[in-house]
Amino acid sequence: METLKDKAAIAGVGNTEYSRDSGRSEITLAAEAIRNAIADAGLKPSDIDGIAKFSMDNNDHVHLASNLGITRLRFFADAPWGGGGGPVGTVLLGAMAVATGMASCVVAFRAMNERSGRGTNRFGLAQVRQGAPGARAYSEPFGLFSPAQAVALSARRHMHLYGTKSEHFGAIAVACRTHAQTNPNAVMRGRPLTIEDHQSSRMISDPLRLHDCCLETDGGAAVVITSAERARDLKHKPVYIMAGAFGATDRNTQTMIKHLDQPQSESTVIAQDLFARAGVAHQDIDVCFIYDHFTPLVLMAFEELGFCRRGEGGPFVSDGKLLWPNGSLPFNTSGGNLSEGYIHGMQNTVEAVRQLRGQAINQVKDARIALVASGNAVPTTAMILHR
Amino acid sequence: MAAPSNFPVPIPDFDAEEFWAGCNRGELMMQRCAECKRFRWLPRSMCPFCNSLEREWIKASGRGKVYSYTIVTHPVHPAAVSRVPYNVVQVQLQEDPDLILVTNLVGIANDAIRIGMPVQAVFEELEPGVKLPKFKPA
Ligand SMILES: [Zn+2]
Numbered sequence: 174m175e176t177l178k179d180k181a182a183i184a185g186v187g188n189t190e191y192s193r194d195s196g197r198s199e200i201t202l203a204a205e206a207i208r209n210a211i212a213d214a215g216l217k218p219s220d221i222d223g224i225a226k227f228s229m230d231n232n233d234h235v236h237l238a239s240n241l242g243i244t245r246l247r248f249f250a251d252a253p254w255g256g257g258g259g260p261v262g263t264v265l266l267g268a269m270a271v272a273t274g275m276a277s278c279v280v281a282f283r284a285m286n287e288r289s290g291r292g293t294n295r296f297g298l299a300q301v302r303q304g305a306p307g308a309r310a311y312s313e314p315f316g317l318f319s320p321a322q323a324v325a326l327s328a329r330r331h332m333h334l335y336g337t338k339s340e341h342f343g344a345i346a347v348a349c350r351t352h353a354q355t356n357p358n359a360v361m362r363g364r365p366l367t368i369e370d371h372q373s374s375r376m377i378s379d380p381l382r383l384h385d386c387c388l389e390t391d392g393g394a395a396v397v398i399t400s401a402e403r404a405r406d407l408k409h410k411p412v413y414i415m416a417g418a419f420g421a422t423d424r425n426t427q428t429m430i431k432h433l434d435q436p437q438s439e440s441t442v443i444a445q446d447l448f449a450r451a452g453v454a455h456q457d458i459d460v461c462f463i464y465d466h467f468t469p470l471v472l473m474a475f476e477e478l479g480f481c482r483r484g485e486g487g488p489f490v491s492d493g494k495l496l497w498p499n500g501s502l503p504f505n506t507s508g509g510n511l512s513e514g515y516i517h518g519m520q521n522t523v524e525a526v527r528q529l530r531g532q533a534i535n536q537v538k539d540a541r542i543a544l545v546a547s548g549n550a551v552p553t554t555a556m557i558l559h560r
Numbered sequence: 561m562a563a564p565s566n567f568p569v570p571i572p573d574f575d576a577e578e579f580w581a582g583c584n585r586g587e588l589m590m591q592r593c594a595e596c597k598r599f600r601w602l603p604r605s606m607c608p609f610c611n612s613l614e615r616e617w618i619k620a621s622g623r624g625k626v627y628s629y630t631i632v633t634h635p636v637h638p639a640a641v642s643r644v645p646y647n648v649v650q651v652q653l654q655e656d657p658d659l660i661l662v663t664n665l666v667g668i669a670n671d672a673i674r675i676g677m678p679v680q681a682v683f684e685e686l687e688p689g690v691k692l693p694k695f696k697p698a
Contacts, residue, residue: 299637302568310570310580311602312662314692317648318637325630326650326662333628333675378648379631426602427662434657 176450181268182404182411183558184278185214185397186523191360191514194289195391203232203284204240206393211241214397215408216278221397223248223279225266227259227517230283231292248276256464256510256548257439258419259283260518261556265417267398277399283519284393295389296320308427321386321467323429324550325378328469330433332380334484339380341487342468343371345504346384346511348495349465353508355534360388361512385468387510394519396526412529415542415559416450418443421552429550431473439553440477440546447544448479451557455480458557459540460528461502462521464548465509474549497535506535518547529560563638569690576603578617583691586683589617590659599656622681623698624653627660631670645670651679651695667696 187209189195189202211218218241224234228251238246248270252262260283267279285293294300299318304310317323331337350366353359366384374383404411420442424432431438448454463474472486480502481489495504507513507524514520525543527533533540546555572580575591582589592599593607594614606613627650635641647670653659665673666682679695686692 297636299640301564301638304571305568306571307573308602309568310572310576313568314570314686315648315662315664315694316567316632316637316640316643316646317662318640321634322630322632322636322648325632326628326648329630329675330628330650375633376631377634379633379645381630423608430662432660 177268177272177417178415178450179401179413180272181398182401182413183264183396183526184399184404184407184409184411185210185212185216186395186526187211187213188358188394188516188520188523189392191358191390191392191516191520193360193391195286195291199284199286199292200232200236200240202286202391202393203237203282206284206395207237207241207280207282210280210395210397213408216397218242219244221278221280222246223267223270223276225250225252225263225279225281227251227255227263227283228253229255229259230285232284248279252554254552256466256518257551257553259547260464260522261417261545261547261554262419264396264398264414264522265419265554265556268414268417271398271400277403279398280395281398282393282395283517285517286391287515288389288391291391297386297389312427320429321381322378324467324469325381327431327433327473327550328380331469331473334433335487337472337487339372339382340368341472341491342385343368344491345465345468345471345495346371349505349509349511352497352506352535353512356507356513359508359513360390361508381467381469387466388512388515390514390516392514392516394516394523396522409530410560412526412558412560415453415557416447417554417556418446418450419552419554425552431550438477439551440474440549443553443555444477444479447555447557453542453557457542458502458544460506460525460537460543461504462525462543462545463504464518464521464546465505465511466548468511470549474546477549478546478555497537503535503537506533506537521545525558529558566639566687567637569687575605579603582617582619583683583693584689586691588620588622588681588693590620590653590655592616592618599659601659601661620653620655624651624679624695626650626665626673626675626677626679627652628675629673647673649673649695661693664694665696666694
């Protein structure tokens with residue numbers, strides 16, 4: 174069977190500043206991040222003929238085209254499920270479009286004022302409604318509103334089943350925060366975090382503490398995808414899309430609530446395809462990016478993606494392997510959603526490309542292969558990249 | 561809109577009207593396939609096991625056990641401000657391990673809640689005419 178392997182590449186990356194209040198419109202953030210990514214690739218806006226966006230993004234394809242001067246738009250698509258479909262699914266849509274000749278150069282992006290609320294409502298706050306429709310009828314009347322509260326239920330179940338501890342969750346938060354300290358664009362630069370700080374941070378929804386939860390951020394991030402052939406003629410060495418996968422199960426109807434007693438999850442569906450399509454094994458991954466909305470879901474993603482066995486995520490994340498520069502599996506090396514900025518995971522995709530180009534601030538020595546996974550606990554996406 | 565003083569009321573969808581009507585009568589009505597007799601949760605239109613569109617509503621015992629729980633301390637809804645800390649619990653019904661409801665435990669201190677403890681359904685009014693299925697220690 175023909176696959177996507179190495180048919181498309183990421184040729185450009187760009188981003189805005191990440192802040193708590195951009196003071197600018199969301200389309201300004203999107204246009205700037207995309208403009209930077211196009212320039213980084215050594216392309217002109219007129220070279221772009223495709224746009225793939227998060228379905229949640231408030232900026233639509235044609236308004237962006239009208240700002241960027243893209244006069245001939247041949248491909249436009251949305252990736253659903255927020256941080257699940259978005260930060261990788263948009264890239265895979267672009268890769269499929271260029272691999273099939275539907276478009277020649279596609280931008281994938283995310284831009285939002287999620288912290289200041291200039292255009293986007295903060296995800297951590299309940300939307301105040303008259304009533305609870307659909308699946309929300311089975312959670313909101315009982316006071317379950319936020320993703321953090323739903324994740325707390327799964328975190329508690331994992332602790333019960335496997336003896337996982339809050340300190341295990343903390344190790345993930347500390348790794349991200351440590352990596353952010355050298356990143357000038359990280360919102361949490363200058364605010365280091367220890368396990369003790371994590372353990373003394375206030376409870377949000379027991380067992381989830383403040384430092385188990387990602388940031389809320391204003392900003393934009395974008396990448397340019399083109400064919401492998403064309404990428405080889407551009408400014409930087411191509412970062413090839415080796416394999417990608419989408420995954421969901423029929424258990425994803427109550428978003429952010431996992432079903433840990435089931436053998437199959439959105440991320441196990443992905444794992445079954447991703448490594449086989451790439452033709453690599455877990456130990457071949459030099460640097461990994463796991464969508465870090467909430468620390469327990471990162472731990473569960475490592476298990477479900479097959480980096481360790483189910484139930485062994487706590488010890489797996491706590492032995493220092495995730496920490497740059499000495500760990501064997503450096504993770505979210507620019508600080509991630511937890512400490513660089515919450516651009517809905519798109520900042521992790523940008524950082525993965527910089528790692529494989531050798532341009533990262535916390536550069537992993539000789540990084541050749543990177544794994545990027547979108548958000549666990551919702552229908553999700555992942556890809557393996559190489560240089 | 562003024563800040564609501566209560567959590568939102570459920571808006572029953574077409575395939576779940578009997579569940580909410582049952583709550584208002586004080587009965588926990590669970591949806592089951594009329595062909596293969598397997599339960600499902602959340603309520604839906606088609607049986608995922610045999611694809612039958614025929615469904616029946618079975619009065620459940622209301623007995624179950626705590627599957628997981630959280631104690632919410634940070635309010636994210638206006639009506640939560642005066643309620644924190646409050647518990648949100650998942651209860652697994654004894655009829656079928658796939659029936660795991662998000663609910664609240666009543667009649668127990670938050671720090672006494674444990675996974676696996678037996679519980680029994682009770683029905684509490686959220687607003688006049690709208691009862692929710694909650695659980696108390698059995
Ligand atoms: Zn059936």
